[in-house]
Amino acid sequence: MNSFQLIIASLLVLASGIFIIPFLSARLKAIVNFIFVLLISLLTSIPAVYALMGNPTELILQGTAFFGKIPLRIDALSAWFMLIINLTCINGALYGIGYMKSYQEQKTNLSVHWVLFLIFQSSMLWVCMLQQSLAFLIAWELMSLSSLFLVVFEHQKTQTLRAGMNYLVQMHIGVIFLTIGFIQIYFTEGSTDFHAIGTYFATNPNFWVFLLFFIGFGIKAGFIPLHSWLPHAHPAAPAHISGVMSGVIVKLGIYGIIRIALLLKTDLILIGESLLTLSVITAAYGILNAAIHRDLKKMLAYCTIENIGIIGSGIGLFIIGMGMNKPLLIVLGLSGALLHTLNHSLFKSLLFFTSGSVYQQTHTRDMEKLGGLVKQMPQTAIFFLIGALAIGGLPPFNGFVSEFLIYSGFLAGIRNTGLIHSTLMILSLSGFAIVGGLSLLTFTKSFGTIFLGSPRDQLHTKPHEVSLGMRIPQIVIVGIMLSIGFFPQVYFSVILHTIISIVPSFQFQDASVLSPLNNIVTLMAEIGRYSILFLILISSVILIRYSIVKKRVEQFNTTWGCGYIAPNKKMQYTGKSFSKTLGKLLGFIVSEKKRYTELSPQEIFPQSRKHSSHYTDFFEHNIIHPLTERLLFSLNYFQFIQNGRTQTYVLYGVFFIIIIFLGTLFKFI
Amino acid sequence: MISFVVIILASLFFSGIIVRTKSIASGRKGPGIFQPMKDIFRLLKKGSVYSETSSFVFQIAPSIYFASVLMAIMVIPFGKSEGIISFDGDFIFFAYILALGKFFSIISAMDTGSSFEGMGASREALYSLLVEPAFFILMGSFALFTGHTSFHDIFISLHFGSYVAYALGCLATFVLIMIAMIENSRMPIDDPKTHLELTMIHEVMILDNSGFDLGLILHASNLKFAMYGALIANFFIDTLPFYLTIPIFFAVQLIFAVAVGVFESFSARFRMNHNAQFIFALTSIALLIFFGVLMVIGKFI
Numbered sequence: 017m018n019s020f021q022l023i024i025a026s027l028l029v030l031a032s033g034i035f036i037i038p039f040l041s042a043r044l045k046a047i048v049n050f051i052f053v054l055l056i057s058l059l060t061s062i063p064a065v066y067a068l069m070g071n072p073t074e075l076i077l078q079g080t081a082f083f084g085k086i087p088l089r090i091d092a093l094s095a096w097f098m099l100i101i102n103l104t105c106i107n108g109a110l111y112g113i114g115y116m117k118s119y120q121e122q123k124t125n126l127s128v129h130w131v132l133f134l135i136f137q138s139s140m141l142w143v144c145m146l147q148q149s150l151a152f153l154i155a156w157e158l159m160s161l162s163s164l165f166l167v168v169f170e171h172q173k174t175q176t177l178r179a180g181m182n183y184l185v186q187m188h189i190g191v192i193f194l195t196i197g198f199i200q201i202y203f204t205e206g207s208t209d210f211h212a213i214g215t216y217f218a219t220n221p222n223f224w225v226f227l228l229f230f231i232g233f234g235i236k237a238g239f240i241p242l243h244s245w246l247p248h249a250h251p252a253a254p255a256h257i258s259g260v261m262s263g264v265i266v267k268l269g270i271y272g273i274i275r276i277a278l279l280l281k282t283d284l285i286l287i288g289e290s291l292l293t294l295s296v297i298t299a300a301y302g303i304l305n306a307a308i309h310r311d312l313k314k315m316l317a318y319c320t321i322e323n324i325g326i327i328g329s330g331i332g333l334f335i336i337g338m339g340m341n342k343p344l345l346i347v348l349g350l351s352g353a354l355l356h357t358l359n360h361s362l363f364k365s366l367l368f369f370t371s372g373s374v375y376q377q378t379h380t381r382d383m384e385k386l387g388g389l390v391k392q393m394p395q396t397a398i399f400f401l402i403g404a405l406a407i408g409g410l411p412p413f414n415g416f417v418s419e420f421l422i423y424s425g426f427l428a429g430i431r432n433t434g435l436i437h438s439t440l441m442i443l444s445l446s447g448f449a450i451v452g453g454l455s456l457l458t459f460t461k462s463f464g465t466i467f468l469g470s471p472r473d474q475l476h477t478k479p480h481e482v483s484l485g486m487r488i489p490q491i492v493i494v495g496i497m498l499s500i501g502f503f504p505q506v507y508f509s510v511i512l513h514t515i516i517s518i519v520p521s522f523q524f525q526d527a528s529v530l531s532p533l534n535n536i537v538t539l540m541a542e543i544g545r546y547s548i549l550f551l552i553l554i555s556s557v558i559l560i561r562y563s564i565v566k567k568r569v570e571q572f573n574t575t576w577g578c579g580y581i582a583p584n585k586k587m588q589y590t591g592k593s594f595s596k597t598l599g600k601l602l603g604f605i606v607s608e609k610k611r612y613t614e615l616s617p618q619e620i621f622p623q624s625r626k627h628s629s630h631y632t633d634f635f636e637h638n639i640i641h642p643l644t645e646r647l648l649f650s651l652n653y654f655q656f657i658q659n660g661r662t663q664t665y666v667l668y669g670v671f672f673i674i675i676i677f678l679g680t681l682f683k684f685i
Numbered sequence: 686m687i688s689f690v691v692i693i694l695a696s697l698f699f700s701g702i703i704v705r706t707k708s709i710a711s712g713r714k715g716p717g718i719f720q721p722m723k724d725i726f727r728l729l730k731k732g733s734v735y736s737e738t739s740s741f742v743f744q745i746a747p748s749i750y751f752a753s754v755l756m757a758i759m760v761i762p763f764g765k766s767e768g769i770i771s772f773d774g775d776f777i778f779f780a781y782i783l784a785l786g787k788f789f790s791i792i793s794a795m796d797t798g799s800s801f802e803g804m805g806a807s808r809e810a811l812y813s814l815l816v817e818p819a820f821f822i823l824m825g826s827f828a829l830f831t832g833h834t835s836f837h838d839i840f841i842s843l844h845f846g847s848y849v850a851y852a853l854g855c856l857a858t859f860v861l862i863m864i865a866m867i868e869n870s871r872m873p874i875d876d877p878k879t880h881l882e883l884t885m886i887h888e889v890m891i892l893d894n895s896g897f898d899l900g901l902i903l904h905a906s907n908l909k910f911a912m913y914g915a916l917i918a919n920f921f922i923d924t925l926p927f928y929l930t931i932p933i934f935f936a937v938q939l940i941f942a943v944a945v946g947v948f949e950s951f952s953a954r955f956r957m958n959h960n961a962q963f964i965f966a967l968t969s970i971a972l973l974i975f976f977g978v979l980m981v982i983g984k985f986i
Contacts, residue, residue, distance in 0.1 A: 388798070390740045401742075401792075410785040411778065423777045430829045435984045442825045442975055446818035446968065449780075453814025456784055456791075460810055464795030464803070470738050542772045549770075550756050550782065557752040558745055565897050569732030575797045576736075576892050578882045589795070589803020597811050601961050 019063035019073040019090065023145070026059040026138070033134045038127040042120040046113040049130040053109040053137055057102035060141050064102075067095035068510060070517065086148045087209055092514035093278070094144040096354060097264075097271045101144070103496075104263040104361050105137045107489040111369050112256035114486035115376060119169075129169055136162040136260075143268055147210040149198035153191065160187040163265055167253040179252035186235055186245040194232035194272075197225055214279040222283040229276045230291075237269025239328060240298045241635040243321045247305075250317035251381060255372020258313060259365035262320045267357050270327055274353070277335050278518060284339030289440060292332030296447040299325025301605070301634075303454040307461065308599045308606050308631050310591055312371045312381045315462060316364065319407065322451060323360040326422065327353045329444060333425040336437070338521060344428050346519055347533050351511045352421035358507070359406070359414045359500065366493045367403040370396050373486060374466060377479035383465045383591045385473040392479045397467040399490045404459035406497055409452055412547030414500035417508075420543065423448060424536075457598065465591035472585055502548050505541040512537065599631065606631050688763030688915060691931065695938045696904070696911035697722050702939065706946025721907070725900045733896030738798040746793030747898035747905075753786025754905045754912070761915050762837035763934070765924040775835045776824045780817070783868075787813055790902070794890035801882045805889035808957075812874060812886070815964040816867045822971035823860055826853075830978045840919045853977045854920050856970060862941070863967050865913035869906055871945065873963065876954040884957065910945075914938040 033052035037045055063073050067090045077086040090098070112133070119126060139162060142155040164187070168180035198208070204220065205212040216225070235242040246266070250258045280287065302321030309315045333349025373396045374389065375381055390397040406413035426448070429441040481487075500507055512533060516522045577583045599606055612627040678684075701718030708715025735743065759769040760779045770778070787809065794806040828834045830853075831842040843854075867874050870887030882889045891902050918937035922930040955963055 388738070390742065394741075405785065405788065408784070408788065409781060410788060411781055416778075416781055420774060420777055424774045424834070427774060427825065427828050427834045430825055431832055435979065438829060438979065438984060439975075442822055442829075445825045446822050449817040449821040450814065452781070452784065453810075453817040456788055457810040457814055460788055460791040460795065460806065464792050464806070468740065468742060468792060468796040469798030469803075539772055539774075543778070546770050546772075546778065550752075553756055554749050554752040557748040557755075561748045561897060561901070564729075565733065568896065571732070571734045572737050573734050574736065575738050575799045575802075577799065578801055578892070583799075585798070587800050588798045589800045589807065594803060594807040594810075597807060597961070598814075601811075 019066065020075050022059045022062055023075075023088070026056045026141075029055045029059065030134055030138045034131050037130050037134075042123050042126055045126050045130050046109075046116055049133055050106075050109040050113060052134055053105050056134070056137060056141075057106055060098060061102050063090050064095035064098040066090075067092050068099075068514065070513065072517075083148070083150055084208065086146065086151045088145050089147045090145055092517045093271070093274060096511070096514055097144045097267065097357070098141055100267065100358055100361050101137065101140045101264045104260055104365055105133075105140075107365055107369075107493060108256040108260040108263075109133065110489040111259065111372070111486055112254070114483045115254060115256050115372050118376065125169065125171075129166065132162045132165050136166060140264060140268060144271060149202065149208040149210070152210075153195065153198065156194070157191060159265065159268070160184075160191070163257070163261060166257045167249050167261070169254050169257070170252070173252075176252040179248040183245045183249045186242075190232045190235035190242075192232075193228050193235075197228035197232060200225060200228070210275070210279075213276065214281075217279055217281040222280050223286060226276060226280060226283070226287055230273060233269040233272035233276070235269070237266050237273065237328075238298075238302075238321050238324050239294060240301050240321070241639060243298070243302070243324075244633060244636040244640055246321060247309075247314050247317045247633065250320070250368075251311055251313040255313075255368050255375065258316070259368035259372075262316070262368060263361035263365040266320060266324060267327075267361060270324070270331070270353070270357060273328075274331060274350075277331060277338075278520065280335065280338070284335055288332050288335030288337075288339055289437075290332075291335060292329055292440065292444060295325045295328030295332055296444045296451075297325070298322075298328060299451045300447055300454070301325075303451050303458060304598075304602060304606060305631070305633065307454055307458040307595045308592075310383050312374065312383055312462065312466065313368070314381075315383075315458065316367055316371060319367075319455070319458065320360075320364060322455065323356065323364065323407070326419065326448075326451070327356050327360070329448070330354075330356060330418075330422045330425065333422065333429060336429065338519070340432070341521060342428075342432055343522070343533060345425060345432065346521075347512065347515055347536065348421050348425035348428055350515050350519070351508060351536075352418050352425060354511050354514065355421060355500075355504075355507060356415075356418035359418050359497070362493050362497050362500075363403045363406040363413075363415060366399060366490055366497075367407065369486070369490050369493075370400040370403065373482040374479075376482060377477075378475050380473075380475075383462060385475075386466045387472040387585070387588065388468065388470040389479060390467040393467075393481050395481055395487055397463075399487075399494065400467065401463055402494055402497070404463050406501075408455045408459055411543075412498075412501045412550050414497045414504075416547075417500060417504040417540070417543060419448070419452075421508075421536075454598075457595065461591050461594045465594070469588045470585045472588060472590070502544050504544050505537050508540040509537050605634050607634070607637070608632075686769055687766050687927070688761050688768050689758055691763065691934055692758050692761065692908070692911045692915050695914060695935065696907040699910045699914070699938065699942050700907050702942035703946040703949070706943050707950050710947060710950035721903075725904050725907075728895075728900035728903070729897050731896040731900075733898060735895075736797045736799075736893045739793075739796045739893070742789075743793050743796040743893075744898070746789040746796075747894060747901045749789040750786040750793075751901040751905045753782050753789075754908045757782045757786075758908060758912050758915075760836060761912060762840055762919060763915070764919070764922045764927070764930045765841055767837045771835055771837045773834045773838075775837075779836070780820060784813075786905075790890060793894075797893045799893065801889050802892055804883070805886050808886045808960075809870070809890060812867055812960060812964055815961060816864055816967065819860055819967040819971040820864055822968060822975055823857055826971070826975040826978045827857070829975075830982065836916075836919070841924055843920065843923075850981060853974055853981070856974050856977070858917050858920060860967055860970055860974070861913055861917050862944070865910060865941075866945070867964060867967075868913070869909055872949040872952060873955050874960050879954070884954075910942075911938060914941045917941060 040048055073090040075088040077088055139155050139158040146152045146155055164184050168176055170176045201213050201216045202208055205216050238246045299322045302318050306315045306318035330349045330353030334346050337345030406415040409415040409419040426441045426445045430438050608629055608631050610629040613625055615622055698718045700721040705715050705718050757779050760775050762768045791806045791810055794802040827839045831839050833839050875886040877888055879885055918934045922933050
């Protein structure tokens with residue numbers, strides 16, 4: 017079968033999936049969905065693997081008169097993202113089988129959920145394949161809508177619905193920007209093909225149109241200040257959906273940005289610098305918020321924002337490298353970004369899956385109510401620990417490899433470029449160091465509060481380890497993560513080929529320019545070796561300790577309470593107090609809102625009272641809310657237009673027709 | 686390889702010298718310089734008491750912490766001979782390896798479910814996060830200065846040509862000493878001899894560790910001191926032959942240890958709520974080094 021047939025076959029599988037799933041019993045739906053996800057992934061991965069091996073696919077679909085010809089291209093960049101989508105969706109679907117078991121009585125809801133999951137996966141794949149603006153926007157919209165309905169699975173809860181509405185609105189603001197960008201290009205170039213963007217950039221100023229696309233894609237990706245949907249949508253969605261959304265849907269924003277960035281011709285250095293600055297701030301802001309929040313999934317959502325910042329820094333480096341024509345910078349930046357995209361989709365879905373397991377067993381996402389889960393759910397605890405270490409970029413796991421590439425990019429940038437760049441690079445370097453430190457704090461806090469110590473609150477049911485079906489996808493993810501950590505050279509050389517095939521300035525270079533890049537492959541191999549060495553060292557120290565300690569006396573006693581003899585579980589250090597000093601230190605960014613009533617002097621015997629505090633999002637609280645409130649205030653005056661009477665709406669139609677008629681008559685339109 | 690051996694050797698007497706200096710400064714006779722090592726050996730031979738709240742994390746964490754320090758030492762070069770591990774950008778690896786050890790020491794403190802240990806863990810996480818940028822700016826500046834990105838290449842190509850370069854070396858030494866003090870939770874930040882758990886950082890984190898594990902943690906701390914001492918020594922030993930560099934190395938370690946002892950004898954610990962500013966101020970000194978480098982290589986005009 018050639019690529020065209022494979023893609024058509026994947027559409028047929030999708031269609032049959034949509035028809036079959038609603039007619040199955042509640043238990044079978046999830047399993048059949050998984051089989052269909054697997055089939056679609058297999059069918060679409062084959063052309064993707066071809067593309068990565070150097071045989072890109074290019075097909076022209078004969079559309080209708082309205083669409084024109086629709087080019088469908090799978091180059092190495094699309095292929096890389098398609099493989100990530102497929103991997104994450106397979107894991108998500110597999111995890112979803114176990115996770116959705118407790119919702120089996122909601123049969124229709126489940127049908128819709130699983131059908132939409134299939135559509136969601138396919139629409140994401142099509143976003144990567146289609147290269148005609150109209151068709152692209154349709155696939156993009158399909159993706160946003162299907163993910164919206166996946167998010168609001170628990171639509172009985174008002175909070176979930178509100179998060180869903182927030183998501184819907186913000187996605188459409190993004191689409192408006194994308195549409196404006198595409199229209200601008202269509203009117204100048206007369207073509208909806210993506211190649212037209214390249215020809216547009218060759219003759220017109222690049223910065224503003226790039227900005228349009230960046231806002232459009234950046235809302236999806238979650239760059240600040242466009243990030244505010246993420247911390248609402250992720251906690252609301254079921255765990256496997258959060259995993260897939262955070263793992264890949266935000267990455268499609270990244271895909272769009274890279275796609276457009278590859279076509280840029282001028283203003284490259286300015287765009288690169290702006291993107292790098294914004295990304296480093298995004299990373300620091302995201303992880304700072306993650307450090308202080310107590311809702312487990314909200315914390316992970318903010319952490320996604322951090323990782324988007326890291327990926328964005330890679331892209332920024334790559335654009336600066338294109339502007340200065342430095343192959344080393346291009347390769348380090350883009351490979352760091354692409355590898356971190358894969359890495360983040362792995363460890364973030366792992367962390368969301370573990371958070372789902374915790375939620376399923378304890379029915380709370382509030383870290384302060386949890387504690388000591390390592391005793392009841394040891395495997396989930398280990399998965400979370402591995403995810404936490406990897407996301408902090410600690411060796412020997414995969415996060416280190418991609419962060420190392422970007423760090424090396426900064427170091428290369430310091431040396432290669434002028435004063436302003438040196439300063440920018442060193443500030444980014446130190447920004448990354450802070451981000452690394454903050455993520456250490458965030459994840460020690462989360463792991464410590466959720467899994468260690470003793471339970472802080474009485475849970476309704478005793479938590480148990482989750483089923484094997486839910487653990488298998490996590491084991492698979494950990495396996496892939498370790499393979500990246502130990503053999504990064506394998507993944508890096510694939511990415512290097514990808515970069516050489518997609519970056520325009522590399523295509524006419526001779527081998528002498530590209531051969532130094534192979535040094536990075538050996539460097540990666542060295543890092544892999546040392547990671548293995550590190551693991552061996554750790555295990556041998558543990559083994560030596562074990563063999564010595566097992567001969568010694570071993571006693572168990574209560575925790576040393578510094579002389580206090582009646583400690584209770586409530587006295588444990590909480591997650592909030594763990595990050596309190598940090599929150600106070602940076603209180604001008606993460607402001608804490610407290611709600612309580614003061615004791616009055618007359619109150620001799622105070623009644624019981626409540627004290628609550630929460631942290632607000634700087635951008636949401638200070639920019640987005642005031643802005644929307646002003647908008648609502650002025651728009652209230654136009655409420656009479658939408659009065660709910662059918663007659664008036666008919667009248668509006670008549671008005672519209674008359675205006676069009678008069679307009680054409682007098683040649684206004 | 687040689688750096689690994691000499692650092693291990695230096696770690697054996699490092700804290701002994703600090704203790705001896707402190708006792709001389711306060712007019713006491715004091716123990717011999719190998720007393721801290723004897724204490725550690727005694728601990729290694731003892732049995733352990735574990736908290737009932739703790740899990741396997743508490744038992745593996747000290748070993749991982751110790752292993753991470755050992756791994757980090759392997760990265761340090763010695764004059765013209767490379768460390769066991771050396772590649773472009775190895776100082777990033779160095780920082781992240783140490784961070785892994787810190788991660789485990791923090792979660793092991795959280796594992797006991799004690800409020801005091803959580804407090805120490807929180808402070809440790811915060812202070813090590815604040816000190817991180819100083820180290821990266823320092824190393825980034827030297828990467829810019831020398832055009833290399835591995836410890837070994839940076840140190841052998843540091844040419845102390847101009848006076849500004851000497852100033853940079855001194856500033857860097859100061860920053861590294863302060864980083865070593867903060868990483869080891871010593872005087873201006875944390876007082877290891879304080880009597881109140883509420884005011885401790887590192888010591889309170891290991892309240893529940895005992896026996897072999899405690900020995901590992903204490904020796905890891907010695908190793909860390911010797912490791913930073915070795916980094917400082919590398920600024921001065923250049924590419925001289927070994928019969929000169931090895932004495933210089935031990936002299937630098939000795940001066941460093943004595944300096945720590947003197948400093949601890951004659952200064953008081955900062956107020957806890959001022960620590961953050963103090964630590965972050967190190968970053969501005971590191972930035973001074975960066976601007977110095979820009980000046981030396983002529984990017985500032």
